Amino acid sequence: MSTDTPTLKLLLIGNSNVGKSSLLLRFTDDTFLPQEEVSATIGVDFKVNMMQVDGQSYKLTIWDTAGQERFRTLTSSYYRGAQGVILVYDVSNRETFDALHTWWNEVNTYCSSPDVVKMIVGNKVDKESSRVVSHREGSELARKLQSLFVECSAKTNMGVKEAFEELVIKIIETPALRQKSQSPSTIRVTSGSEDAQEDRSYETCSC
Numbered sequence: 001m002s003t004d005t006p007t008l009k010l011l012l013i014g015n016s017n018v019g020k021s022s023l024l025l026r027f028t029d030d031t032f033l034p035q036e037e038v039s040a041t042i043g044v045d046f047k048v049n050m051m052q053v054d055g056q057s058y059k060l061t062i063w064d065t066a067g068q069e070r071f072r073t074l075t076s077s078y079y080r081g082a083q084g085v086i087l088v089y090d091v092s093n094r095e096t097f098d099a100l101h102t103w104w105n106e107v108n109t110y111c112s113s114p115d116v117v118k119m120i121v122g123n124k125v126d127k128e129s130s131r132v133v134s135h136r137e138g139s140e141l142a143r144k145l146q147s148l149f150v151e152c153s154a155k156t157n158m159g160v161k162e163a164f165e166e167l168v169i170k171i172i173e174t175p176a177l178r179q180k181s182q183s184p185s186t187i188r189v190t191s192g193s194e195d196a197q198e199d200r201s202y203e204t205c206s207c
């Protein structure tokens, strides 16, 4: 791989069961696992994906963090070097929407840089009949928190690619973040593997 391929670090956070791992799997592998095959994330997982924007390749390292408190260790290292943070809730579960304030505080605790791009994502819109959080509520909160906002469904694939693309484009448009995009050599990934289930070290920090 070319060493001048910029690397962007994105982070998925939000309550357990909102669909963070499912969104990641849908985006990277275009797959959705049936409920019985899904297990809670322990610690942190990440996948690597390439994205082309205006003829330039970007290497995305997308970190999927555990929603369950007991599996959340090394929190500050999740955030280190992140250029984009995706805060996910489930449109059919009000508690997960209300919890965004807590997740927001965590982002602000560990990411002091105002340049880090935040995106609020309302997932599971395929469950329209069970929806309890309206599109309007989601977009109003996003406006209040100065975040991008997208609704999507990892199950049907609605809006998933668009969410990641919008986030990446916004990062690229933010000069302070573009300059801090990481050289691939700063990420230690086991050979040949495009995903991992353990914490990794980063040498640069946008936060």
Ligand SMILES: Nc1nc2c(ncn2[C@@H]2O[C@H](COP(=O)(O)OP(=O)(O)OP(=O)(O)O)[C@@H](O)[C@H]2O)c(=O)[nH]1
Residues within 6 Å of the ligand: 014, 015, 016, 017, 018, 019, 020, 021, 022, 023, 033, 034, 035, 038, 039, 040, 041, 042, 065, 066, 067, 068, 123, 124, 125, 126, 127, 152, 153, 154, 155, 156
């Ligand atoms: N109907 C529907 N179900 C979904 C969708 N996305 C995820 N799910 C289901 O929601 C459950 C939780 O999904 P996960 O992707 O494991 O959620 P998570 O946020 O990664 O959970 P943790 O790893 O515990 O933090 C699973 O049963 C998924 O099949 C969606 O878009 N629509």
